[in-house]
Amino acid sequence: MLADRDMDAVFQALSNESRRRMLDIIKEEPGIGVGVLASDFDVSRIAVMKHLAVLEEANLVVSEKDGRTRRLYFNAAPIQMIHDRWTTEYSAYWAGQMTRIKYLAEARHGDQPKKGKSRK
């Protein structure tokens, strides 16, 4: 589970329209350079860098140096953890369905005559 302070950082990072749009672009174009990303925005490169710092601090973006370029990658892990925090009830539902299928299958199996093998 994501620690509360880490989750705060994620929600804070996502609470800005420009940063959400940056994430959209980085997700669509993994490995995009900072310069190319900045050219998509009307604000200064420094403003873009500040937004990127917030996204990196929240662990939503991972950056890597590649020669003179800094390449950006979307990191889905924090959002996955937030998603799972509030969706486990649905998982429990499906697990319940699977258990039901198991019991049905076993009951059906038990009805069929065995060939060759002796029963346990």
Added chain:
Amino acid sequence: MNDDNYAEKSVYRVLIDAPIETVWSELVNETEPRPFFWNGSWDTPGFAAGNPYRMASNNGKAVAVIGRILEMDPPHRLVTSFRLTALPDPPSRVTYTLTEKDGGTEFCLVTERVLAGSKSEKSMADGSRFIVENFKAYVETGRVTFKARMILGMYSLMAPLMPKSMRAENWPLDKAE
């Protein structure tokens, strides 16, 4: 095959609240099934560059992944070739890196050379999210997430339905690429 056939690499990263040595030893533990790898167990003659490995499951009857150790630098870096036995796609590359950060360990999983648009691409994206999230939960709390425990429960129920292509006898270690 040129580079255009491969998807751009993907990066999955979590901060784990544990010392780097602990995180590393959990990652490469060969003696117990790894719940964050769908209860698979490492099967390798040894963690050394060049050696093959398999991810064995279902009491050794199934092999989900086969590949080679390409780089080994404890407790920081493990690079493997990675082929899903249930799919016909060629091997890709999976890198695990550990970095000390803020009193804990930053764990990063990178997938590369995955065939673009293949079933492996989708499977590895879903799988990588599962691994980083549940590896963190396992190291920090001793067990994987509630959702993962449900999934593992389902998998054990469905073990008899395992595709033939995953049977261990089809994947001896010398098939590793």
